Amino acid sequence: MTWEVVIGLEIHAQLTTKTKIFSGSPIAYGAEPNTQANLLDLGMPGQLPVLNKAVIPKAIKFGLAIGAEIGRRSIFDRKNYFYPDLPKGYQTSQFSFPIVDKGGVVEIEVDGDTKKIGVTRAHLEEDAGKSLHDAFPGQTGIDLNRAGTPLLEIVSEPDMRSAKEAVAYAKKVHELVQYLGICDGNMQEGSFRVDSNVSIHKPGTPFGTRAELKNINSFKFIEQAIEIEIDRQIEILESGGKVVQETRLYDADKNETRSMREKEEANDYRYFPCPDLLPVVVTQADIDAIQAEMPELPDAKRARFVAEFELSDYDATLLASSRAMADYFEAVVALTKQPKISANWVMGELSKSLNQHDLTISESPVTAAQLAGLINRIQDNTISGKMAKQVFDAMWSGEGDADTVIAEKGLKQITDVGAIEAMIDQVLADNAKQVEAYRNGQEKMFGFFVGQVMKASKGQANPAQVNQLLKQKLQ
């Protein structure tokens, strides 16, 4: 019998607020150490937490998006432990009564199969600070800028059975929190952190002892780390050993995991309700108001793109992969009424250029209106597809919208039948030998004539018309 892999994820999504969850300190990334820590963040005696109410609707949005029960009376608890970057000696979190309760489900797709992953709960908590072990020789520095940053900890059921499933789930949650506008999803800066609990067992037997893989900042590395952790555990068990419950770090350079600390069985956080904070009461009216403001979620958007715009599943998935991309695409369609050609431009030329310049779609130098203007000029035959690429490049370089570029570069397509016929006549007259060869059966010469006519028109003749008229003339 083969091993079955069991994976559950704990995801910490940093909520997009201006200030910390219990203090007025800002939470901008990358500030000088301890410049974003006030008296409360330093754990001064007598300081009291005051809840930043902005976190509540953000957490509820997530709960509604995954179909979970919303905690109507959630309670902040203290998780007590000592660590130098934990200034109060406890982390304020939610233990018994989380804001997002049971019932949440995230649907993933792996290799064409869909699967529902349960979400046990999601709760609000404050982040800890950072210990800087390398900053001062022989000493540890403490930076409390991050202490008190609001987090939504999203805890899955142990429903995943492979590294691929785990990554698919993590990506789905990553997409969702960004769609909801509650987290910027920046994994490099630690705004979206994935901890994986990995164990193996034989089907039909109890779950095995799990190891927790922490602080892995890319999906690729999460997949690799889980894969090698599975191999490590199989090796241990098959050679008669025991897996130890512990936290392991992934070293991407060596592609190995190594033990960080053993999690004692008796690790006792002595949770109890924080007496400094009131229970968070959420009414049905609050929930209704948040529900009314919910954006369309990725799955619904994909389905609508397929139904409404007759896009392929592939195109719809690509376009709906981020809210910014989807919004851009829909803005273009609104102005062109041409979903397919709009999709092609957004996924083609635009995405290619964005990738080349390492820009996100919200940073695109070509606006949705500009791209729509370009597409409209193709549609009304003002320019050819080939010219369109030239116009696009000019727009990218900031030379104005499509009409301006077309006018300034004299790129207008020649569609006047008389003018094209005159050019064809001249080309045929200048190349009598080739005309004769063609008429004698060398049909591949046709391309030569098209090229000559296009050259004569400086590329501005409508290629379709040139083809059609040439055929008539050469008969």
Next chain:
Amino acid sequence: MHTLSVKEMSEKLQKREITSVDLTQHYLNRISQYDPALNAYVTVTPELALEMAKQADALLDAGKGHALTGIPIAHKDIFCSLGVKTTCGSKMLDNFISPYDAKVVEATRELAMPILGKTNMDEFAMGSSSESSYYGATLNPWDHQAVPGGSSGGAAAVIAAGLAPLATGSDTGGSIRQPASFCGITGIKPTYGTVSRYGMIAYASSFDQGGAMTRSAEEAAWLLQVMAGFDERDSTCLEQEVPDYSQQLGQSVKGLRIGVPAEYFESGLDASVEKVVRDALAAYEALGAELIPVSLPNKDLAVPAYYVLAPAEASSNLSRFDGVRYGYRCENPHDLEDLYHRSRSEGFGAEVKRRIMVGAYVLSAGYYDAYYLKAQKLRRMVRDDFTKAFESCDVIMGPVAPTPAFNIGEKSDDPVSMYLADLYTIPVNLAGLPAMSVPAGFAEGRPVGLHLIGPYHSEAALLNIAHQYQQVTDWHCQMPATYE
């Protein structure tokens, strides 16, 4: 000058018959004279006091003073005070200069009330005698053999000895009322949430409440007026208007229904204390009030429940004192574990460590339900007792403590007997109700207070009830002879 009432001081200041500098200097002189023996102040701040007195005089000269402008005050050393050492009675904070003001200190500073200093207290407010202070025991001004009570023992002593006209205190299980009773002064602990806890170093957050310690109920009304009020920096602070306490001091107590709980007069109560309390009740009857027997059947559950819940909260509240960022740090720690272990072992006193250990125990996995949750249930039962009692009375009266002030050293080795000294005050903190101690006489030459307990938000009524008693008695005006 120290024999004047605060009202008289205020009038003289407003009329510019005296200056705040003179008044403040007078108290500073008395402190220099008496406090070395009494040990009621941890820190005296003469320069700050005189500087603030000058500001007060300037305001008063310009006719811009508040009634309390220029009246000196002593703050319990549990209140963080900007630029002033704030120790909470602990070695742990012996080097801690607060970078900010507690709400209570801020409020008195805004009125230019000169800060005379910080008063002594049981370490982290854990105690009923002020003996557990790192700075040594405070003496009872009425009898230097006796404790002043605690934890606000320093505050009670400075009022009794005339070393400050007004003092702030805090009450978690009786820490204002019991020392007020032992020192023969007036003390009020308002409804939980009336006074902001911002900047008041936390012992047991769901019980801690600041309050006023003065000679008379009228003075308590004045001081509480300044301390009370909504503060958005404390999430548990009540968001409601504060009534004008002194305006309601003229109401007759005729027809007042005084609940007398049988359980507060059971065995354990000293006969001498009972006599003082019964006499006070008779005085109220003479004023037209009516005595109604009530019952608080779960009174005896209060002390055990409190000694589960308060240590639980304390064990977490005191975790921040870890030797890392401020406060006491042990010499040459050889690793992180050692830093924590020795800093906390050396920085905290025995009673604090005892409560941290009890608290950690009752919160630990496997014991949480049996202790913490069970105690929360008892807390609700005790609260419900009061709710029921107040259906048939307007105020509950009884003893504050079972005995007059006990001797220094008498209970310091017996924590349980020390804990039981608070059996009448603790139920009030479990319920979060307002209560007072009002001087009502003497037993064996030591003062005895009358305990007034009111329904939620009845501070104005309580202060008036106390004031009416003080109109026909003069216990609150008496001073120990040594300090006259």
